[in-house]
Amino acid sequence: MRISIIGLGWLGKPLAMYLKAKGFEVRGSVTSEEKCAKLKSDGLDCCLLKMSPHPEGKDFNKLFDTDVLIINIPPRRRAQSDTFHPEQVKYLKALINQANVKRVIYISATSVYPELNKEVGEEEILTKENTSNPALFDAEQLLWRGKTYDLTVIRFGGLLGMERVPGRYFSNKENVAGDLPVNYIHQTDAVRLIDFIIVNGMWNETFNGVSPMHPSKREIYEKNFKDFRIAPPKSYRDTSDKSWKQVTSSKIQSSGFKFVYNNPLLFDYSPF
Structure with a gap:
C-alpha cells in the first residue's frame, strides 16, 4: 500500500x-529544502510542498498518486486568519479530486469541540456558531461535502511526549488554570492510532484520539516538576467560572484500539 503524508x-x-x-511505501512533504534534505538522509521519500494557501513546491504531484493521503497541516491560528486553513484544504481537495485519490485521512483536533462543562464525543453536534476552532470546523466540513473519496477525520487532543513536556510551557507562570481536566495523547499512540485506522479500513468515520484518563493540569505540572525539576506555575487561579470539556475516546477503544499510554501522568519523554 502507498501512503502519502502532507506534513512530515x-x-x-x-x-x-x-x-x-x-x-x-511512504512519501511525504515539508515546506523547506533544508527539511527535505534532512528527511532524505533519514531514508524518507520527501518533496517540497507549501500551501500558501495555494500549492507551491516541486514534484509534489507524486503525493497524490497514492492509496491513502494523510493531511497533517494544522492551522496556525495565531499567525493566520480562520479562513486561511480552509483555503489550504480547498486547494488540496481539488488536487485530490484531480488525481482520483480514493482514501483520505484528515488530522483535526479536539479544539473543534465547544467548552460545554461535560464529557464530549464524536456524536456532539458542531456548528459554525458553537465550535471553538472555526478553521478546523470549516476544513472538516469542506472535505466531507460532496466527497468522491473515503474520508476519516481524527480529532487529536494535545499531542505530547518526546521533548514536548506540558510543564515546560507553564513553568513559573502566574494565575494558571490548574483544576481543569487535560485531553492529551502521546505521540506513540497518535502514530499507532493512524496506522490502526488504515490497517482496519475504518473509513467514513470521525474518531477522537485522546488518552482515556484526564488528570488535572495541576497534577500534570506537579508531576513534571517531580520528574524533571521543571518549576511549576507560581500560582493557580480559581476556575469555578471557567468553561471546560473532557473528550472521550471510547469510540476508537470500542473498535479494538488499545492505548500504550492510558494516563498522561505516565507519559514517557525523551531527554531534552
Whole structure:
C-alpha cells in the first residue's frame, strides 16, 4: 500500500518512519529544502510542498498518486486568519479530486469541540456558531461535502511526549488554570492510532484520539516538576467560572484500539 503524508513534522515524520518499517511505501512533504534534505538522509521519500494557501513546491504531484493521503497541516491560528486553513484544504481537495485519490485521512483536533462543562464525543453536534476552532470546523466540513473519496477525520487532543513536556510551557507562570481536566495523547499512540485506522479500513468515520484518563493540569505540572525539576506555575487561579470539556475516546477503544499510554501522568519523554 502507498501512503502519502502532507506534513512530515513532529507527528508526520515518526508516522512515516513507523509505516515504512511495517513495509508500506511512504512519501511525504515539508515546506523547506533544508527539511527535505534532512528527511532524505533519514531514508524518507520527501518533496517540497507549501500551501500558501495555494500549492507551491516541486514534484509534489507524486503525493497524490497514492492509496491513502494523510493531511497533517494544522492551522496556525495565531499567525493566520480562520479562513486561511480552509483555503489550504480547498486547494488540496481539488488536487485530490484531480488525481482520483480514493482514501483520505484528515488530522483535526479536539479544539473543534465547544467548552460545554461535560464529557464530549464524536456524536456532539458542531456548528459554525458553537465550535471553538472555526478553521478546523470549516476544513472538516469542506472535505466531507460532496466527497468522491473515503474520508476519516481524527480529532487529536494535545499531542505530547518526546521533548514536548506540558510543564515546560507553564513553568513559573502566574494565575494558571490548574483544576481543569487535560485531553492529551502521546505521540506513540497518535502514530499507532493512524496506522490502526488504515490497517482496519475504518473509513467514513470521525474518531477522537485522546488518552482515556484526564488528570488535572495541576497534577500534570506537579508531576513534571517531580520528574524533571521543571518549576511549576507560581500560582493557580480559581476556575469555578471557567468553561471546560473532557473528550472521550471510547469510540476508537470500542473498535479494538488499545492505548500504550492510558494516563498522561505516565507519559514517557525523551531527554531534552
